[in-house]
Amino acid sequence: MADLQKLYDAVLNGDQKAAIAVTEQALAEGITPLDLITNYMVPAMDEVGRRFECEDYFVPELLLSARAMKGSLTLIRPLLTASGIEPAGRVAIGTVKGDLHDIGKNLVASMLEGGGFEVIDLGADVPPEKFIDAIQNKGVRVVALSALLTVTMPSMRKTIDALKEAGVRDQVKVMVGGAPVTQQFAEEIGADGYSDNANAAVALARKLVAEGAPA
């Protein structure tokens, strides 16, 4: 029998090898993907988030835990899709055009996956058209925009404006984040939400989905 507590520990301690090994064994023994995710991986990522909030964990630990979870998810995701299980919501995330920095964006993406979201990672230096395409063709309910530089913050505004022009702004909730971004700036450019760290971004995304972009 697979010791599933080890999956929780592997994610919490950022041990990708162990996470993959336990997942493989568990799946071979017929344990359902949903059981692994909801009872072990999500609680582990919640604990990672809690430790980050109280400053026991920092960026490196977050990255390692996210990587461990990702390793496990690559095994699980095809099974989820096959069994038709719906994710908590579908999020398109990217660093806005003009900005190459993606460490923060990657962290948020991983935390969202840990929180049960399906994440479409559009990468860095993403032009508005790509976000529009994701909304029109991929059933995205939340768009998450990241910028690390003061000089690329205007690109966030341009992206939101482009969503309006394309007539898709009302179909999604837009959340923004990144070192120089503030709540005030988020409001100015007409975003629906702002988060100042990767952990809070998960709660924000849940709230935005609950508020409900029209289904």
Added chain:
Amino acid sequence: MRLELQPRPGEHLADLLFAAGVEFPCGGESNCGGCRVRVVAGHVPATSQMREVISEEDLAAGWRLACTAESTGPVTVEIEQWTASILTDDQSVALEPRNGFGAVVDLGTTTLVVQLVDLATGEVLGVETALNPQARYGADVMSRIQYDLQHPGVLTDLIRRELGAMLRRLTQEDVLEEILLVGNTAMHHLFCGLSVEPLASVPFESPTLGAVSFKAADLDWPGPATFLPNLGGFVGSDLLAGIVATGLDESPAPVALFDIGTNGEIVMGSRAGIVCASTAAGPAFEGGRISKGMRAGSGAIDSVHPVNGAFECRVIGGVDPRGICGSGLVDAAAAARELDIVQPNGRVTTPGREVLLAPGVALSQGDLRELQLAKGAMAAGLKMLAHPKPERLYLAGAFGNYVRQASATSIGLLPGNCPVEPVGNSALRGARMLLLSPTARLQRLNRLLERTAHVELAADPAFQDLFAESMLLAPFTLP
């Protein structure tokens, strides 16, 4: 920087100046002259102590000592900050003698240094230092770029006027044969009046990286000026001059030049070829975003040793500690690691989650995180470029001059297996070497630029892993 102050009855102007950040290097004994401020409006009487350290001429121009300044009415003072800690350079360098005088300018994001040079002897005849007046429009290059995009020309005017005034204070009536300027790419563009738009977004490659020359009349300066060419991205002619000063471009063996600052720069190479990159370390090494952080002035803890399980701190000026500067921060982190108050992953283990260094000065958990981000970015940049392993690591700039190497190595800011050599203000020295070799200059620069490639670190997926790994407060070695 200008301050407008109005002491209330019973208040001392000196206390207001101190509260506003003017530092008294000798602790207010009025014997070092390091706290000079210039009164531009209002009345501050010159005391006998001031007359001992300030010339009649300067007193007449409004210079006073902040530490004993008194006034009963409103005053406006100009603060000559940073004077004590701006690094200049007076090493002798090789020379092709010619007649007349020249000048070199180190146009830093934070500080300015101008040297007047005798072209016949190579001797430095005078030095002027100042804060970059653009600093009030943003501390880092990105906020300056942003400001310039919104208010074109303001910063260009400001810096040209300030440097012109500094040059004229040095030359009086004399004419200069030539003035050479060095600085990072953003400073270059803002001084030369070039569009900073390409520096505001990916791929941060400007089409106007080359040298720009001005006639004396263009700038209303005492002589014609040339801003030397940039290396690529944000890596500017200050690093180009650093390469010249350290002879990196003529070295048979691979060596590295490391400039630790808000924008960290790494140059790696030999006469066979050079790569360079910049990395956004943030302001932690200058005391920025650290709760008790401050510049290296009076009252700053600048060195920390663990002694019998406790911290022993040295405070600049021998006064009560009121903050900590960059070199003190690196020392404190190393000492806290040694005392096991901080774990390698940066977690503070004390009940209050802070490292109490001295009464009133503690490092918070957040301060340790800022340091981890800053040093992680620098070390990761070095690991990305240091192939093959450099035989020597030159440390440029003020921070490199003051940081204790043992501490920097033990927290993994510097590698443990590479000899480190502080080279002081290599930008200024390199500029002076180029000023004094007018015929060989062009050839050397052309050859250097041809062989130098700029690398965008953030574009490399390997950088993220190295960055995360480099945030550990633990020693590392270069393979």
